[in-house]
Amino acid sequence: MLRQSRNRPDNWAGNLYTKYYGGKKARREFFDALAAWHHPERVLYPGSFIHVTASFVFPSVVYVDIDRNARRFFSETDAVAALIEKNKIFPQKPALVFHGTNYEAAIDEAERSFDLLISFYAGFVSEHCRRYLKIGGILAANNSHGDAGLAFINSGYEFIGVLQRRGEQLRVSEDNLDAYFESKKEVNEEALRKLKRGIGYTKSAPAYLFRRVS
Ligand SMILES: C[S@@+](CC[C@H](N)C(=O)[O-])C[C@H]1O[C@@H](n2cnc3c(N)ncnc32)[C@H](O)[C@@H]1O
Structure with missing residues (x-):
């Protein structure tokens, strides 16, 4: 009988994806909800880890x-391609790029060239990474690390919607936006940056949507 080498388990990439993103952990509904609302041509996902679920829904993701x-x-290209092929919802060949780099430094991509930033x-x-978004492009951010709160006070973005659950489904809502980002206690920008996690707001959402305005 053939035995797998200890260092090269069969489909290591597929197994790693299942470990972190199997089943509901994939959070595919986030991408489905965004795709039902907007059709981005180019998507940029900094700090993605191996969350290639985005490529099940969007044809071109960096x-x-x-x-x-x-x-x-991402170096196991055949396994990653097979995973996407099995799950993708669009007919064309997926375009996928990975940069194994710090997103705070320069990413080898053109500025103002993406339609959606995750x-x-x-x-x-x-x-x-705002500079890589086209003017008019969309930022989809959650507030786990406080990034949505920071985007809200960034004059380069306009707050335009949220992902909200309606029954079983996650959907984009553009209603009642004034109710969001009302903080329970006074915080300034410096405190938000130091904290590196979201603060409590009176009304919250699983993700927030912003349009790049400058
Ligand atoms: C908690 S994981 C989240 C992964 C994915 N976004 C998700 O929602 O499942 C955070 C990831 O961000 C990456 N990360 C954090 N800061 C980064 C940076 N400055 N440049 C590149 N990657 C970064 C980490 O390496 C890690 O893989």
Whole structure:
């Protein structure tokens, strides 16, 4: 019987994806909700780790992460391509790029060239990567690390919507936006940056949407 080498387990990349993003952990509904509302041609996902679920929904995604396992994952191109092929909802061949780099430094991508910037659990992406978004492009950020709160006070962005649950489904809502980002206690920008996690707001959402205005 053939035995797998200890260092090269069968489909290491597929197994790693299942470990971190199997089933509901994939949070695919976030991308489905965004795609139902907006059709971005180019998507940038800094601090993505191996969350290639975005490529199940969007045909062209650029991932950025400094993590060693993320680098190894994306180097296993056949396994990653097979994973996407099995799950994707669009007919064309997916376009996928990975930069194993710090997103706070320069990313080898043209400025103002992306339609959607994703910021999930990965620090202040809104700030460091705004320059890669087209004017009019969309930032989708959660507030786990305080990035949505920071984007809200950034004059380069306009707050335009939230992802909210309606029954079973996550959907974009553009209603009643004045109710969001009302903080329970007084905080300034400096405190937000230091904290590196979201503060309590009277009304919250799983993710917030902003348009780049400058
Ligand atoms: C908690 S994980 C979140 C992964 C993914 N966004 C998700 O929602 O599942 C945070 C990831 O961000 C990456 N990260 C944090 N700061 C980064 C930076 N400055 N440059 C590149 N990657 C970064 C980490 O390496 C890690 O893989």
